[in-house]
Amino acid sequence: MRTLAIPKVSARDVFLACISTARQANKTRLQALEQAVVDAADQYEVAAIAAALHTLGHLEGEPVDELDRTELTKTYEQRMVPTSSPGNRFYNLLKDVPHRICPLCSKRIVETLDHQLPKMKYPLLAVVPTNLVPACSSCNWVKGEKIPVTSAEQTLHPYYDDVTGEQWLFARVQHAENRPPYVEYTVRPPEGWDAILAARVLNHFQTFRLGELYGPHAGQEMSNIRGALARMDVAGRVRFLAETERSIAVDARAGGLNHWRRVLYQALGADSWYINEGFTRS
Ligand SMILES: [Zn+2]
Structure with missing residues (x-):
């Protein structure tokens, strides 16, 4: 596992950039969720520092409105990943790691961003930078939608864990x-x-x-x-x-x-x- 610097961009800036060109009805819906996204990002960062992402179960399935959850998920898929989308510059910024080497396996090439907590279950974290880890396709695929239930089940987080100084x-x-x-x-x-x-x-x-x-x-x-x-x-x-x-x-x-x-x-x-x-x- 390789350690990466914590992204300097804020969850609010990324979220607002991503939704900037949404159609008005969707934009109004997403603008109403801005503070909920920022609050979720703050809670995520506190939990990640304490290696306690398993304690964020209360964010799972939030917000309760299904259309809100769908629009948040689409914020990543349609407003951040595509080349011409308004959030794409942040997508590329987060993927830009030394030599493009995947920090999870330390071997293959970065091709995507992996959601440390999956976006389908945690839509509020869909475009939160600290939840987006550059990854190769294989690491992204094998981890899938797994959610840690205990502290011990958390895989290493390249932004918050540094286990490189001692040999294991x-x-x-x-x-x-x-x-x-x-x-x-x-x-x-x-x-x-x-x-x-x-x-x-x-x-x-x-x-x-x-x-x-x-x-x-x-x-x-x-x-x-x-x-x-x-x-x-x-x-x-x-x-x-x-x-x-x-x-x-x-x-x-x-x-x-x-x-x-x-x-x-x-x-x-x-x-x-x-x-x-x-x-x-x-
Ligand atoms: Zn990998």
Whole structure:
């Protein structure tokens, strides 16, 4: 997971921009909801800081009028996403993250915005910037309409959580007969971590299927370096793996100590079977 700066644009500014070109009847309806949207955004931000989004159940299904809910949802779909829509500049602004890398999986390319709390169930949060997280299509799809019921069920929030400074992602080289070695990724939260944060990290890893994502990429990386390793002696391989591990950027915006490639090189450098002969089978 990568950490992102909290968006500087306000919920009110985005909402007013989005509804600015709505037809008059819809606009009047939406203008009457402006303060409810701003209040919901304020409550959301307080809850997000406290990792307590599961306590916002009272906002679910609000406002009670079905047409109001429909118009709010359409505010995202029709007034923010389309290229020519009045809120599109905010849509692009929120999607604009370093190297376009999805902060949820730290691997694939950002293609959309994911509603941390889904817009169908929380229409008041449909265009609230802090509820809109840049995401790849796969992360957006696997998370779907899931709503956390407990603290532990909340996936990590790139604007509010920073778990990049301590290592919780680990990998291990697995050997098997008649197939190339492969790498399994696991979550092992640091000792002394708060139990809820530890559960959330594991939930994030499982929800976004990060082990299934990183494993094949690790296999490709091992295949790519096989030739280079073959030209080195054992000491050279040890040095190469350690230097590559160290060279991978470890700041929060790159995933910190839990960057899947850094973790891979750490695992390769710690596996004497791989260093001595296993790499030739990669
Ligand atoms: Zn992703």
